[in-house]
Each structure stands twice: as C-alpha cells, then as structure tokens.
Amino acid sequence: MTVNNRFQLRLGRMPPEPRRRGLKPRLPMGSYSICVHPMLLICLVCGLCAGVAFAQGLAPPTNVTAKDTPNDDGKSITLTWDAAAEDSGITVYQILRGTTPETLAEIGALDSAEKPTYVDASVETGIDYVYVVRAVSKTEATEETADSEITEPVQATGQWFHTGKIPLFCAMLIFSAAIVGNIYYARSGKEIFVRRIPGLEAVDEALGRATEMGRSILYVLGLGGVSDPATIASMTILGQVARQTADYETPLRVPCNDPIVLNVVREMVKTAYLNEGRPDAYTEENIFFLTDSQFAYAAGVDGIMIREKPAAVFLQGTFYAESLILAETGNSIGAIQIAGTTSEHQLPFFIAACDYTLIGEELYAATAYLSKEPMFLGSLRGQDWGKVIIFGVLVLGLVLEPLGINWVTTFLQKVVN
Amino acid sequence: MLEKIMNMDRRIVFILAGLAVVIPTLLPVSLPITVSEPTQKLYDYIDALEPGSTLMMAFDYGPSSLAEPEPMAEAVLKHCFDKKVKVVGVTLLIDAVTLADQLMQKVAEEKGAVYGEDYVLLGYRPGGFQVILGMGSEIASIFDNDYAGKPLSEIPMMENITNYEQISLLLDLASGSTVELWITYANAKYDLTIAAGVTGVIVSQMYPYLQTGQLVGLLPGFLGAAQYEKLINSSGKGTAGINTESFVHLLIVGLVIIGNIAYFMTRQRGES
Amino acid sequence: MKRQVPLVLCFLFGIVMILTEFSPHSDSQELYKEVGRWYLVITPFAYVIGVMTLVQVHGTRIRRRAEYWQYSYVVFAGMILMVVVGMPTFLNQTPFFQARGISFGLQSPVFEWLFEYVQVPMEATTFSLLAFFIASAAYRAFRARTFEATLLLISALIVMMGNVPIGDYIWNTVMGETPWTDGTSWARQWILDNPNLAARRGIILGVALGVISQSIRIILGIERSYLGGD
Numbered sequence: 071m072t073v074n075n076r077f078q079l080r081l082g083r084m085p086p087e088p089r090r091r092g093l094k095p096r097l098p099m100g101s102y103s104i105c106v107h108p109m110l111l112i113c114l115v116c117g118l119c120a121g122v123a124f125a126q127g128l129a130p131p132t133n134v135t136a137k138d139t140p141n142d143d144g145k146s147i148t149l150t151w152d153a154a155a156e157d158s159g160i161t162v163y164q165i166l167r168g169t170t171p172e173t174l175a176e177i178g179a180l181d182s183a184e185k186p187t188y189v190d191a192s193v194e195t196g197i198d199y200v201y202v203v204r205a206v207s208k209t210e211a212t213e214e215t216a217d218s219e220i221t222e223p224v225q226a227t228g229q230w231f232h233t234g235k236i237p238l239f240c241a242m243l244i245f246s247a248a249i250v251g252n253i254y255y256a257r258s259g260k261e262i263f264v265r266r267i268p269g270l271e272a273v274d275e276a277l278g279r280a281t282e283m284g285r286s287i288l289y290v291l292g293l294g295g296v297s298d299p300a301t302i303a304s305m306t307i308l309g310q311v312a313r314q315t316a317d318y319e320t321p322l323r324v325p326c327n328d329p330i331v332l333n334v335v336r337e338m339v340k341t342a343y344l345n346e347g348r349p350d351a352y353t354e355e356n357i358f359f360l361t362d363s364q365f366a367y368a369a370g371v372d373g374i375m376i377r378e379k380p381a382a383v384f385l386q387g388t389f390y391a392e393s394l395i396l397a398e399t400g401n402s403i404g405a406i407q408i409a410g411t412t413s414e415h416q417l418p419f420f421i422a423a424c425d426y427t428l429i430g431e432e433l434y435a436a437t438a439y440l441s442k443e444p445m446f447l448g449s450l451r452g453q454d455w456g457k458v459i460i461f462g463v464l465v466l467g468l469v470l471e472p473l474g475i476n477w478v479t480t481f482l483q484k485v486v487n
Numbered sequence: 488m489l490e491k492i493m494n495m496d497r498r499i500v501f502i503l504a505g506l507a508v509v510i511p512t513l514l515p516v517s518l519p520i521t522v523s524e525p526t527q528k529l530y531d532y533i534d535a536l537e538p539g540s541t542l543m544m545a546f547d548y549g550p551s552s553l554a555e556p557e558p559m560a561e562a563v564l565k566h567c568f569d570k571k572v573k574v575v576g577v578t579l580l581i582d583a584v585t586l587a588d589q590l591m592q593k594v595a596e597e598k599g600a601v602y603g604e605d606y607v608l609l610g611y612r613p614g615g616f617q618v619i620l621g622m623g624s625e626i627a628s629i630f631d632n633d634y635a636g637k638p639l640s641e642i643p644m645m646e647n648i649t650n651y652e653q654i655s656l657l658l659d660l661a662s663g664s665t666v667e668l669w670i671t672y673a674n675a676k677y678d679l680t681i682a683a684g685v686t687g688v689i690v691s692q693m694y695p696y697l698q699t700g701q702l703v704g705l706l707p708g709f710l711g712a713a714q715y716e717k718l719i720n721s722s723g724k725g726t727a728g729i730n731t732e733s734f735v736h737l738l739i740v741g742l743v744i745i746g747n748i749a750y751f752m753t754r755q756r757g758e759s
Numbered sequence: 760m761k762r763q764v765p766l767v768l769c770f771l772f773g774i775v776m777i778l779t780e781f782s783p784h785s786d787s788q789e790l791y792k793e794v795g796r797w798y799l800v801i802t803p804f805a806y807v808i809g810v811m812t813l814v815q816v817h818g819t820r821i822r823r824r825a826e827y828w829q830y831s832y833v834v835f836a837g838m839i840l841m842v843v844v845g846m847p848t849f850l851n852q853t854p855f856f857q858a859r860g861i862s863f864g865l866q867s868p869v870f871e872w873l874f875e876y877v878q879v880p881m882e883a884t885t886f887s888l889l890a891f892f893i894a895s896a897a898y899r900a901f902r903a904r905t906f907e908a909t910l911l912l913i914s915a916l917i918v919m920m921g922n923v924p925i926g927d928y929i930w931n932t933v934m935g936e937t938p939w940t941d942g943t944s945w946a947r948q949w950i951l952d953n954p955n956l957a958a959r960r961g962i963i964l965g966v967a968l969g970v971i972s973q974s975i976r977i978i979l980g981i982e983r984s985y986l987g988g989d
Contacts, residue, residue: 143785195785228784235781242777245968249975296985299970302977306984329809334985355819359812363582364663365551365885377827390663391552391688391889398892402497412969413664414962415692419893422900430962434969437982445981449972456968497895504894518924519931521941523948550874551882582882585865585874613802617795624792635866636848687922688889694956695963710922733925739894740916743901747912750902 128159130216131186131203136224141235144195144228149188151203151218158182164204164215165190171220174202198223237484244459249452256448264447269408269426270439273307276406277314280381286321287311288380290371290396292387292411293364296330299434300412304387305331305338306437307410311384312342316351324357325374327367332359368392372399385409385424386433389416397423410436489756492749500742507738511731518730525697526714529682529704532656533563538571540655541648545669546578546587552662552686553586558712558725559684560590560660566719568598568605573644575654576608577630579618579665584611588634603642610634615665616672623651623677651679656703660684666693670701684711766980773978813838844870914950921947 131151139146154160160182167190168174180188182205193199203218256262280287289308294301308324315322322339326332336357343352360370372395375383383400385393385407393409393416400407401423409420410428420427428436431453438446467478522530533542544563548556567574576587588608600606609630612618621629626649632638639645647653657679659669666683673679680703683693687708696702706715709732712725772794779791817831848864850856856863864870903909920926926943934942976982 141783143783143788145785228786230782230784230787232781232783239781245971246975249972250979253979253981299973302982302985303969303973306982309984329805329812332812333808337986338984355816358816359809361813362806362809363882364549365882369885388664391686391886394892394896395885395888398896401896412966414959414966415689417962419896422896423892431965431969434966434973437984446976449976449981453965453968453972456971457965460964460968495898497899500895500898501891504891508890518928520924521927521944523944549882550879551886553879554883554886582878585871586879588866589871589875612799614795614799617799620792620795691951691955691959694951695959698952698956708922710924713924729924733923735890735894736919736923737925739897740919742894742898743912743916746898746901747903750904 128205128207128214128216129154131163131205131218134201134203134218134221136199136201136221138224138226139189141229141232142226144226145193146189146191147193147199147201147224147226149190149201149203149221151186153186154182154205158205159207159214160205161208162206163188164206166202166204166217167193167199169197169199171200174200174220176204193226195226195228198225200224234484237481241485245452245456248455248459249449252452252455253445253448256444256451259444262444262447262451264435264439264450267428267432267435267439269410269428269432270436272406272408272426273311273440274314276382276384276408277311277318277320279406281318281320283381285381286323286378287315287382287384288371288374288378288400288405289322289324289384290386291324291326291331291335292385292389293327293367293392294331294388295328296334298388300388301328301331303433303436304410305335307384307386307433307440308335309338309342310440312339313346316343316346316348319348319351321353322356323374323378323380325360325367325371326358327360327362329359329362332357364390364392365395368395371396375399375403375405379403380405383407385411385420386428386436387411389413389420394419394423400424489749489753493746493753495742495746503738503742504735507735508731511734512727515727516730517726518733520710520713520717520726520729522714522717523707523710525702525705525707526711526718527704529563529658529684529706530566530715530718532680532682532703533566533572534570536570536572536655539573541573541575541653542567543575543577543651543654543657544587545657545659545661545665546576546583546590547580547659547665548586548662548686549580549582550586554724554728555686555708555712556660556662556684557586557590558709558723558728559706559715560587561594561723562712562715562719562721562725563658563684564591564594564606565598565721566715568594568600569719571605572655573648574606575645575648576606576610576634577622578611579615579668580663581611581613584608584634603637604644607642607644608634609639616668619668619672620676623673623679625650651677654679657681658684660706662686662689666696666702670696674701682706762983762986765986766983770978770980773974810838841870841873844873914954917943917946918950921945921950 131154134149134151136147136149138144139148149165162182163180163186164176165178165180165188166174167177177190177192178188180186188203190199190201200223201221205216205218207214277287289311291301291304291308294304296302312322324335324339326335336354339357340349340352340354343349361367374380375396376399380403383405385396385400386409389396389411390413393411393413397407397409397420407424408426408428409424410433411417411420412430412433414430417427417429434453435450437443438450463478463482467482470476470478536542542563544560546556546560564574574591576591578584578587591606591608594600595602595606609626610633612629614621618629626645627639630639633642651657651673657669657673659666659681661683662685666681666685669679669681674681681701682704683696683702684706685693685708687710690705690707693702693705693707697705706712709725709728712723713729716723716725775790776794779787782788813834817834819825820828820831844863844867845865846863851862851864862868897915901908901912901915903912920929921943926947927941930943931940934940973982977985
C-alpha cells in the first residue's frame with residue numbers, strides 16, 4: 071500500500087462505483103478495502119501520520135478521461151488529464167489499464183514534463199477498458215504515488231471516414247469535378263484551344279527526317295514502371311509515333327527497362343500497325359527487354375545509338391542520372407532528339423543536350439495534343455482550371471494573411487496534413 | 488581559331504576533365520570545408536539521440552553511384568556507433584544489399600559494434616513502397632529474417648523494434664527517387680522522421696522537402712559526406728572526393744568562361 | 760470482353776483505393792494492405808517475364824546470326840554464372856559442398872568477388888561518364904546568347920563554385936579583409952532556396968495536376984494505353 075492510498079482513505083476519497091456491469095466499488099490495484107483488511111488499525115495510524123506528513127504533498131491526476139481515439143482504425147484509446155502544477159513534485163505518470171478495476175496493471179508511463187495525453191495503442195477493438203493515471207514522485211530516498219479515479223469503461227472503435235481529411239477530400243472533389251466537367255464540355259463538341267508545344271510539333275519533322283535518311287527511330291521510355299504516370303503518358307506518345315512509322319515503314323526500335331512495360335508496348339505498337347493496315351511491317355524483335363539495371367540500360371541504349379545511328383531519338387518518361395548519358399550520346403551522333411520528362415531535376419540536362427524538351431506537365435498534354443481527341447482535350451482544360459483554382463487560393467491567402475485572416479492558410483495546411 | 492574554341496571537340500573536354508580528376512587524386516590537396524545548415528541539422532539530430540535509440544538506414548544506391556552515398560553512410564554509421572545508437576539497415580534496391588553488408592561490417596569492426604546487438608541488416612525485399620508501408624505496420628511482416636536468413640525473433644536487438652514507432656530517424660541514402668517514396672509513405676502515413684543523403688545530381692530536388700520540414704536534414708553529395716566527416720573529426724573518402732571535385736568544377740567554370748569570351752569576340756567581329 | 764474486364768477492374772480498384780485513403784477503419788486498411796500484398800506477389804513474376812524475353816531475344820539473335828550475335832553468348836554466360844553462384848543456397852547444407860568449403864548465395868565469396876570486382880566497376884564506369892558529359896554539355900550549352908541565358912549561366916557558375924570548398928576558399932582569399940565570409944556557398948544556398956525552389960514548385964504543381972488528370976482518365980476508361988492499345 072502506498073502512502074498516498076492511505077491519504078485517500080483518510081479523506082474518504084473512494085473511486086466512484088462503476089456504472090456498468092455491476093462492479094463492486096473497489097480501490098485501485100495495490101489498495102485494500104477497509105472492510106476486509108485485517109491490518110485496518112495499522113493502516114489507519116500510518117495513514118493519519120502520513121496524512122499529516124504529506125498534507126501539502128502529492129495530488130492525484132484530475133479530470134482523467136478515456137475516449138476512443140477519433141479517426142483511427144479502432145486500435146487505440148486516448149487518455150487526457152489536467153496538467154499538474156510545476157511545483158507538484160510529480161516526476162512521472164504511470165498508466166494502469168484493465169478490463170475491470172480488479173485487473174488494473176501498468177501498461178506505460180509518461181514523463182511529467184510532457185503534454186498530459188497518453189495514447190494506448192495496445193487495445194483490442196470492442197472490449198471495455200478502464201484506466202487509472204498514477205502520479206509518481208520519485209526521489210533517491212522516497213517514492214510517493216497518487217492514483218486518479220477510475221475512468222468510465224471505454225471501447226475502441228474504428229471509423230469509416232477520417233474527418234480530419236475532409237479538406238483533402240473537398241480538394242480532390244473540386245479538382246476531379248473540374249476535370250470531369252471539362253471532359254463533358256469537350257464531348258459536347260465545343261472547340262478547345264491548345265497552345266503550340268514545339269516539342270510535339272517536331273514529332274513529324276523527326277519522323278520525316280528518319281524516313282528520308284532511311285534510318286531508324288529509337289524510342290526510350292525511361293526507367294519508370296507500368297504504374298508510373300509518366301511512363302503511361304510516354305506509351306501514349308509512342309502509340310502515335312508508331313502509327314506514323316507504320317505508314318512511313320520506318321524501323322522503330324524500343325529498348326525496355328521493365329518487363330511489364332515491354333509486353334504492354336509490344337501489344338500497343340502491334341495494335342497501331344494493325345490499325346494503320348500494316349501488320350506486316352511490325353517486327354516484334356525491335357521492341358525488346360534490355361535490363362532493369364539503370365546504368366547497364368544506359369550503356370545498352372548508348373551502344374544501340376553508336377552502332378545503328380538512328381536519325382531520331384525520343385527520350386520520354388521518367389529519367390534519373392542516366393538522362394545526360396543518353397542525351398549526350400544522341401547529340402554526338404547527330405540525331406534529332408525530342409525529350410520529355412516529369413523528373414524536374416533532369417530537365418536541365420535534356421534542355422542542354424536535346425533539340426526539343428517537353429517540360430513536366432507537357433508530357434501529359436502530349437496525348438491530347440497529338441490525338442486531338444475531345445475527351446483528352448477536355449481533361450487538359452480541366453488541368454488548367456485546377457491551376458486557376460490553386461493560383462486563386464494562393465493569391466487569396468497572400469491578401470488575407472497580412473490582414474490577420476488565416477482560414478485559407480489553415481485550410482491549405484489541413485489539405486497537406 | 489575562335490570558331491575552333493567555340494566548337495571544341497568534346498574529346499578534348501573529356502581529356503581535360505579526366506586530368507582534372509586524376510591529378511588531384513594523385514597529388515591530394517586539402518581545402519577548408521564549411522558545414523552547411525542541412526548537414527549540421529542532421530548531425531545535431533543524431534547527436535541528440537539517446538544511447539539505445541534506433542536509426543534506420545536505407546541503403547538505396549547501387550554500385551554505380553556508391554562513390555557519393557557510401558562515404559555518407561560510413562560517416563553516419565561511425566557517429567551512431569560512437570553514440571551507441573542502434574542501426575537497422577534496409578534497402579529497396581537489390582544491388583545495394585552486398586554494398587550495405589560490406590560497409591556495415593567494416594565500420595562495425597572498426598568501432599567494435601556487435602551484429603544483432605548494435606546493428607542489423609534486414610536486406611532487400613521487392614515491392615518498393617509496399618515494403619515501406621508494410622514495415623510501418625510490422626517490420627516482421629516484410630522481413631521475417633535478416634539478410635543472412637536469421638529469424639528476427641532470434642536477434643536480440645529486434646526484440647523491441649516492431650515498427651516505425653521505435654525508429655527515431657530514417658536516413659535514406661539515395662541516388663534515385665526513393666526519398667520521395669519514404670516521405671510519401673513513411674513520413675506522411677506513419678509520421679516517421681526522415682533525413683536524406685543524396686548524390687549531387689538530385690540534390691536540388693530535395694530542397695522543397697527540406698523547407699517544409701519533411702526532411703530534418705540533408706547530406707548533399709560529396710560535399711555532405713565531407714561536411715559530416717568534418718563534424719565527426721574523421722576525414723575519409725568524402726573529404727578526398729570533394730577536394731577532387733573542386734578542380735573539376737573549376738575546370739568547367741573555366742571552360743564556360745573561355746567559351747563565352749570566344750562567343751562574344753566572334754559576335755563582335757560579325758557585327759563590325 | 761478482353762478490354763472490358765480490365766476496364767471494370769481498373770475503375771473499381773481505382774475508386775476503392777482512393778476511398779481507403781480517407782477511411783482509417785481496420786477493414787479498409789486491411790484491404791489496402793491486401794492489394795499491396797498482391798502487388799508484392801506480382802513483382803517477382805515480372806522478373807520471370809523479363810528473363811524469358813531476354814532469353815528469347817538473344818536466342819533469336821544467335822539463331823539468326825544477327826549483327827554482333829557473339830555478344831549474346833556473353834549475356835547468357837553472365838546470367839547463368841550469377842544464377843548458379845547466387846541462388847542455390849540449399850546446396851550449402853549438402854556434405855559434398857561443405858566438405859570442399861564451397862558455398863552459394865549472396866554471401867558466398869565467389870558471388871561477392873563477382874559483385875565487387877565485376878559489377879561494381881562496370882556500373883561505376885558508366886555512371887562516371889556523367890562527369891564527362893556534364894562538362895561537354897555545359898561547355899556547349901552555357902552561352903550568354905540572351906538575357907535569360909545569361910542569368911542561367913551566372914547562377915550555374917555560382918552554384919557550381921558554391922558546391923565545392925574551393926569556391927569559398929577563393930572567395931575568402933579575395934574578400935578576406937571584409938566581414939563577408941563564405942560568400943560563394945551563401946549565394947549558392949540562396950539560389951537553391953529561392954529561385955530554384957520557386958521554379959521547382961511550379962513544375963511540381965503542374966505535374967501533380969497532370970497526374971490527377973491522367974489518373975481520372977485511366978479510372979474512367981478514357982485513357983487505355985496501359986492495356987496495350989486503343
């Protein structure tokens with residue numbers, strides 16, 4: 071029995087009777103009920119002495135509440151209590167948990183300097199738990215404790231919707247609506263203006279040049295996998311290029327870095343040749359797996375460039391440090407080079423070494439630009455709407471923040487976090 | 488002559504660049520190194536860790552690019568072992584496993600660290616971001632054993648390390664896009680504190696994350712390795728590398744200036 | 760049917776995976792993890808496909824005596840050697856190999872030797888080409904032709920010098936008497952923290968919107984290139 075338990079006894083501070091399950095009123099673990107304990111008199115004497123000694127001593131944590139942690143998967147309960155005064159002498163809080171007051175046992179501790187909140191992440195969903203927060207004052211010579219009242223039984227439950235993510239959800243809905251709305255707008259047959267993208271205008275020039283010179287076209291999809299949006303965009307451009315190479319009977323070589331991409335690309339180029347009525351011109355061996363190793367791939371592609379001297383080189387997709395190794399080799403053989411990547415750190419290399427470069431989102435615009443499909447053009451217009459919305463919100467935030475109105479900033483922070 | 492300078496054969500540039508690497512390597516020089524803020528932040532963070540804390544080191548670089556991240560890894564490992572911070576090695580690239588194993592063993596021998604008590608190498612599992620996500624729930628669900636095939640349950644150090652909650656810092660040593668993966672899936676989803684050490688080519692890509700606090704520190708290429716070596720008073724490959732790199736940069740700057748002088752002189756002649 | 764089933768699956772999984780981002784419930788998160796596990800299972804199969812196509816391509820090259828067909832034998836030799844040395848770890852338990860001190864697997868001395876003295880130097884050599892190419896590309900590209908190109912040129916020179924200690928060494932030697940020390944690395948840091956960051960954020964925002972737009976097109980079945988054609 072701790073000194074402070076006796077102090078509680080003396081003051082008659084008993085834990086409240088649990089309201090559910092008909093539990094008997096009991097003291098926290100380590101304490102003894104007055105009516106059953108044979109050492110009652112000794113306790114009482116000690117308690118009185120201690121009570122006098124520690125009348126100004128350790129106070130138990132107050133307002134202890136245990137609640138199901140909001141917005142979680144139903145695996146935690148959050149405890150909060152009032153912060154103790156700085157001179158309270160409390161060094162640490164021990165957390166005791168049980169399914170009933172009789173089974174209370176220590177499950178963790180919290181330094182008194184920290185915020186008085188404890189998240190118990192070791193609970194099971196759907197089971198009632200009760201808690202006690204024990205204040206501990208420890209010195210080299212003595213140790214005092216004071217237990218809080220037992221909390222109400224609480225269960226951990228999982229939530230189906232994270233309310234903290236409402237701003238993000240709203241942002242997602244707004245951008246999606248802008249894009250889907252514009253796709254419908256485009257489907258209604260209204261004309262959509264697309265600015266000139268020199269890199270895509272040059273595709274015809276590159277193909278024409280290769281055909282005139284009787285040389286091949288080398289198409290490099292980068293190092294991205296099939297789930298990489300930049301690779302998907304690159305594959306779409308490849309589809310458009312393949313239609314034209316089928317018409318011109320220009321050999322199209324595609325060394326792949328990813329086996330799944332390889333199979334998709336083969337199917338895609340084959341379909342393009344079929345659609346153009348030239349299945350005989352399709353050569354499966356021209357689309358092949360080289361290696362998935364970054365620099366072995368770069369060395370392999372460089373070798374192809376040096377040996378075969380393609381007239382046009384397309385570098386479209388996700389690239390890393392190999393970008394300049396590829397682009398400089400292409401430059402050295404005098405090929406017309408059209409690059410495009412969303413890897414913004416590789417853009418300077420492409421701009422320095424290639425004839426044309428699609429910068430960032432231009433790669434995603436390529437599908438719409440080359441195909442002129444209304445639905446693709448509509449999504450492109452939706453992207454621009456998205457930019458206008460972001461720009462508008464940023465300007466609004468910049469204007470309101472100096473005026474002390476910060477709800478825009480708060481909203482954006484909530485979207486990000 | 489001016490035309491020749493302007494359109495200098497690239498092979499001459501290659502030879503000059505080669506000489507700018509070889510000569511300082513053979514005749515080493517020592518230049519004073521200034522420690523930048525991102526490196527200092529990482530050092531301070533690790534230095535403030537309590538003995539017994541755990542740092543997860545992701546060796547996400549291949550043999551091709553080891554020149555820059557490896558000295559960083561070596562310096563940080565030395566610091567951790569000196570501070571009695573435990574290290575859990577992991578990689579998202581299959582090529583890096585052997586590199587990580589060799590380096591950890593080497594530094595551990597030098598510092599007297601014991602495998603299984605002071606450090607562990609979990610190794611590689613395919614899946615990229617799925618591996619990161621899986622470890623957030625439970626490390627053992629992804630790595631049931633370590634690199635050598637020993638079950639995690641038999642490794643004393645891993646007894647109390649079950650997921651990211653027991654990891655004080657993740658340091659990603661990368662030559663590709665893995666830092667973004669760690670930020671997206673480990674920092675955003677599991678609130679894991681992340682720092683990075685990356686090759687010089689991708690350093691500028693890291694600044695947005697540094698400014699937002701998603702990265703608590705950053706080692707930028709050879710410079711970062713050299714700065715960390717300076718902070719732990721253990722000069723190594725990073726310091727040697729950055730001194731050599733200095734002369735290559737000086738050469739490129741010189742060439743660019745010469746090229747521009749030739750360009751302006753040609754243009755002036757054309758105008759006159 | 761060949762197209763419709765993948766399109767329906769893509770739509771369903773696309774929507775469900777988006778919703779799991781907003782649902783912390785254990786069932787929802789378990790579904791998210793389950794899909795992740797499927798992805799982990801599929802990944803090794805992709806490597807099998809890769810090896811198969813590699814064998815197919817190089818086998819055809821040898822059979823047809825295509826140009827440089829001899830090198831295809833080198834591909835096979837390298838592949839077989841690494842597989843034989845690196846994979847059959849179960850042989851380590853057999854008395855025959857134990858008695859002769861021969862081991863297999865990623866930690867076997869032969870594998871480590873091949874890795875350290877063949878793969879590492881080869882890959883590092885290719886990567887090191889980057890330094891030479893950066894030098895030649897920089898020499899060719901950095902010309903002060905216009906005002907913008909001049910700005911780019913000046914910032915590049917500052918960042919290049921600020922990235923190495925010799926930049927500050929030169930600055931401190933020249934400006935040693937002034938209170939401004941380490942000016943090159945300060946200027947480099949300023950360029951990286953301000954103009955660089957601003958431009959990069961703009962590009963990232965555009966790319967992110969492009970990704971959202973493309974993802975919606977894929978989920979709605981408008982974009983079908985990933986299925987191998989129209």
